[in-house]
Amino acid sequence: MILAIETSCDETAAALIDDAGRLHANVVSSQAELHARFGGVVPEVASRRHLELICPVVQSALDEAKLTFDQLDRVAVTQGPGLIGALLVGISAAKAIAWGKGLPLVPVDHLLGHVAALYLEPVGLDPPFLCLLTSGGHTLLLDVQEHTTFRLLGTTLDDAAGEAFDKGARLLGLGYPGGAALDMLARKGDSGAYSFPVARLDGLDFSFSGLKTALLYAVRGLDSAELERRRADLAASYQHAIVRALVERTLQAAEKIGARQIAVAGGVAANSELRRALAGAALAPVELCTDNAAMIASAARYLKPLMPPGYLGLDAYASRQLA
Amino acid sequence: MLTLALDTATPRSSCALLEGEKLLGERETKAVSVLAAADALLAEAGFSPADLERIVCGTGPGSFTGIRIGLAAARGLALTLALPLAGVSTLNALREGAPGSLPVIDGSRKEIFTLIEGRPFVTRPEQLAPAPGTLCVGDGAVRYRALLEAAGAEVPPDASELHLVRARFHARLATDFGPAELVEPLYLRIPDAEKALER
Ligand SMILES: Nc1ncnc2c1ncn2[C@@H]1O[C@H](COP(=O)(O)OP(=O)(O)OP(=O)(O)O)[C@@H](O)[C@H]1O
Ligand SMILES: [Mg+2]
Numbered sequence: 001m002i003l004a005i006e007t008s009c010d011e012t013a014a015a016l017i018d019d020a021g022r023l024h025a026n027v028v029s030s031q032a033e034l035h036a037r038f039g040g041v042v043p044e045v046a047s048r049r050h051l052e053l054i055c056p057v058v059q060s061a062l063d064e065a066k067l068t069f070d071q072l073d074r075v076a077v078t079q080g081p082g083l084i085g086a087l088l089v090g091i092s093a094a095k096a097i098a099w100g101k102g103l104p105l106v107p108v109d110h111l112l113g114h115v116a117a118l119y120l121e122p123v124g125l126d127p128p129f130l131c132l133l134t135s136g137g138h139t140l141l142l143d144v145q146e147h148t149t150f151r152l153l154g155t156t157l158d159d160a161a162g163e164a165f166d167k168g169a170r171l172l173g174l175g176y177p178g179g180a181a182l183d184m185l186a187r188k189g190d191s192g193a194y195s196f197p198v199a200r201l202d203g204l205d206f207s208f209s210g211l212k213t214a215l216l217y218a219v220r221g222l223d224s225a226e227l228e229r230r231r232a233d234l235a236a237s238y239q240h241a242i243v244r245a246l247v248e249r250t251l252q253a254a255e256k257i258g259a260r261q262i263a264v265a266g267g268v269a270a271n272s273e274l275r276r277a278l279a280g281a282a283l284a285p286v287e288l289c290t291d292n293a294a295m296i297a298s299a300a301r302y303l304k305p306l307m308p309p310g311y312l313g314l315d316a317y318a319s320r321q322l323a
Numbered sequence: 324m325l326t327l328a329l330d331t332a333t334p335r336s337s338c339a340l341l342e343g344e345k346l347l348g349e350r351e352t353k354a355v356s357v358l359a360a361a362d363a364l365l366a367e368a369g370f371s372p373a374d375l376e377r378i379v380c381g382t383g384p385g386s387f388t389g390i391r392i393g394l395a396a397a398r399g400l401a402l403t404l405a406l407p408l409a410g411v412s413t414l415n416a417l418r419e420g421a422p423g424s425l426p427v428i429d430g431s432r433k434e435i436f437t438l439i440e441g442r443p444f445v446t447r448p449e450q451l452a453p454a455p456g457t458l459c460v461g462d463g464a465v466r467y468r469a470l471l472e473a474a475g476a477e478v479p480p481d482a483s484e485l486h487l488v489r490a491r492f493h494a495r496l497a498t499d500f501g502p503a504e505l506v507e508p509l510y511l512r513i514p515d516a517e518k519a520l521e522r
Contacts, residue, residue, distance in 0.1 A: 037520065055398050059402065085388045088388060089391050091355075092358075092393075092395035092399065093399035095396065096403065097402070099372055099400075100372050308362070313356040
């Protein structure tokens with residue numbers, strides 16, 4: 001039995017998974033409301049809340065699974081990338097729990113975690129596959145050769161797709177974090193109403209920063225009544241441009257490496273238009289797309305654990321190390 | 324009563340192991356390695372984590388991240404091993420290590436954390452008005468030595484151990500052992516983003 005902890009951004013999460021990969025608990029305490037009034041995640045505010053929530057969240061995962069600390073075999077924790085102060089709360093608590101019971105610790109990369117959401121039932125995917133990992137901070141095309149080894153095929157040169165969703169949502173007055181709200185609004189709009197440019201780059205990289213500028217100009221030209229009337233059309237057209245860029249590049253990458261299987265993970269994989277556009281692909285379940293600890297637990301099953309006291313000096317890292 | 328005490332609020336963090344009132348060992352450590360220090364102390368004394376009977380944690384003030392590293396470890400340990408936890412202010416522990424002194428912790432941003440009439444405050448070092456001859460200790464006292472000495476205070480040499488936060492003094496001051504969640508961080512500052520919103 002593995003206890004996994006995730007505190008890389010604004011979700012305090014704990015999950016329990018058994019040796020067969022079956023989830024026994026998956027608790028996610030979101031701080032989204034706490035950060036909404038700031039219009040984005042404030043690292044210090046997030047870190048303070050993680051400290052308040054970490055023990056209650058771990059305890060409720062154990063309660064949900066009807067387990068005690070004595071029944072654990074390992075502890076897993078997100079080491080990075082993410083907010084250092086936030087990560088360190090989870091890492092410090094995870095070390096204490098593992099050390100207290102003399103258990104091994106498994107440091108897990110957050111991005112590997114997003115991919116590992118696909119290994120869980122009901123998707124139950126196994127490598128090799130091509131993965132589009134699209135989240136709040138990353139947009140990656142990965143050639144996943146083994147459960148924990150990837151080759152990077154493409155990445156964003158500026159904003160991540162999730163960031164583009166969030167910035168677009170803010171321009172449309174949808175609050176923070178706005179990806180899911182924009183998705184909802186877009187359903188009522190005409191995706192052909194506006195034509196937003198998608199950057200054409202060589203290779204398999206992405207660029208989304210031009211898109212939000214285009215939306216800014218479109219919104220600026222409208223008075224508030226007009227904006228209200230066109231908001232759904234703007235959302236639908238904007239979303240369509242992001243999804244088209246993601247899908248085009250993913251299909252190009254699949255062709256280039258001759259991938260037989262395509263998969264999508266990360267927060268933006270929850271987007272309904274993207275899910276429809278890549279219906280033939282393996283899609284992470286919606287509740288496992290945004291940050292959670294089940295995906296960290298899933299990744300931990302394939303990683304080598306560190307023995308005590310070897311992990312007691314473990315530190316967090318802020319930016320991508322993977323691939 | 325086997326007691327583990329730790330404080331990670333300052334860059335030179337500390338961990339101590341005590342049997343009753345007897346100090347078995349104390350180590351200076353980086354905040355992220357505080358449990359490595361704890362492990363070494365236990366091993367040296369022939370114990371393991373399961374032998375611990377209570378925990379004492381420094382609550383700050385100091386580095387926000389540092390405070391949280393210690394409290395997350397202390398609360399996690401208390402939860403896992405079902406142990407009582409007590410919190411002790413880093414300022415009080417620093418003063419306990421140099422009786423009669425005024426503890427001064429570097430708060431960065433040209434500010435310090437100190438005790439004013441026994442209560443913790445954040446202020447600018449120029450605002451401190453120590454009575455002549457007051458012994459000032461802590462990394463803030465070292466940093467603002469010139470200013471404090473000009474005001475008539477005494478500051479021990481930089482290398483003096485009186486400037487160090489030492490966890491044995493937390494153990495000595497700890498009285499209220501109880502549920503881990505009742506031990507709260509002492510930040511003394513609200514996040515900048517909240518301040519900006521208030522404006
Ligand atoms: N239905 C949706 N449509 C579009 N975007 C969405 C949807 N649901 C969530 N998102 C976006 O997903 C992102 C959050 O995903 P995730 O939690 O994976 O990101 P993160 O953890 O902040 O970043 P990273 O994983 O890159 O470090 C946000 O940008 C959010 O707006
Ligand atoms: Mg994420």
